Amino acid sequence: MFTGIVEELGTVARIVRGSSRQRISIGCSKILEDIHIGDSIAVNGVCLTVVEFTGHGFSADVMNETFTRSSLGTLKPGSYVDLERAMAADGRFGGHIVSGHIDGTGVIKSIRPDGNAIWFEIAASREITDGIVEKGSIAIDGISLTIAAVDNLSFKVSIIPHTLKETVLGVKKVGDTVNLETDVIGKYVKKLLASQTTNAGLTKEMLLANGFY
Structure with a gap:
């Protein structure tokens, strides 16, 4: 989970798009202070998984579907990107709940x-x-x-x-x-309301029955 509070502006260093490998490498510094293989990083709002990192940046594999359905497909070397690490359990909730799965x-x-x-x-x-x-x-x-x-x-x-x-x-x-x-x-x-088959609309009883207290 993320909060939408950008930690750093990174720079795209390399993009590989091929039949067997799809990867983006991003130059950064601040988020490298606490980074591990397997960590989730939001890149322009898209949750990606760190597969490699150095003292100058990190790399993440990207599915072709992600390139196609997000703005990541428009990036090129030198492009700036917003970066945010997944929220720590003891961190401040400065923004709002962000999943990293864009709509x-x-x-x-x-x-x-x-x-x-x-x-x-x-x-x-x-x-x-x-x-x-x-x-x-x-x-x-x-x-x-x-x-x-x-x-x-x-x-x-x-x-x-x-x-x-x-x-x-x-x-x-x-x-x-x-x-x-x-x-x-x-x-x-929205989904809860759409699932209601009666004409009663939004009622206190309906909310309680669906776990809203």
Whole structure:
């Protein structure tokens, strides 16, 4: 599990895509302070497993499906990526619950300055927008952010200077693809409501019967 608080901006050192091997190597420093073979690292919000590491970075195997269904397929040597290690049991929960299993991708529709902040509008599928609410949480390239506005075709977030400086959003442009993961709690609630076959709607009794106290 992750929290959406990016620890470091890494740099793609190498990408291998072949019939027998698919691997990405990333240069970094901070997260190497406590890294082991088999650790989970969120790379632009995608949970990958460390298979090798050196004093300068780490490598992870990537399925072709992951390259195809995420923005990892658009990366090239020199690209910046957001990095976050899995949350330690005694760590602070600074963002929100992030699984590292993205729901899809979106495309940056506009970037607009607003005082010391920057507004990003992200075009996304109806499947994504149906799973988010205003003032709710979303992970964009692994960054925990708050939804400022949403409609059927897109949503908006407002980025503070610190986030812009410390994450890949600082180098993103209109038209770029980003990974999106909606709030996992919202997914469970949505499925719970969809499973109800009666017309009673959301009731106290129904919530208690399904483990909500």
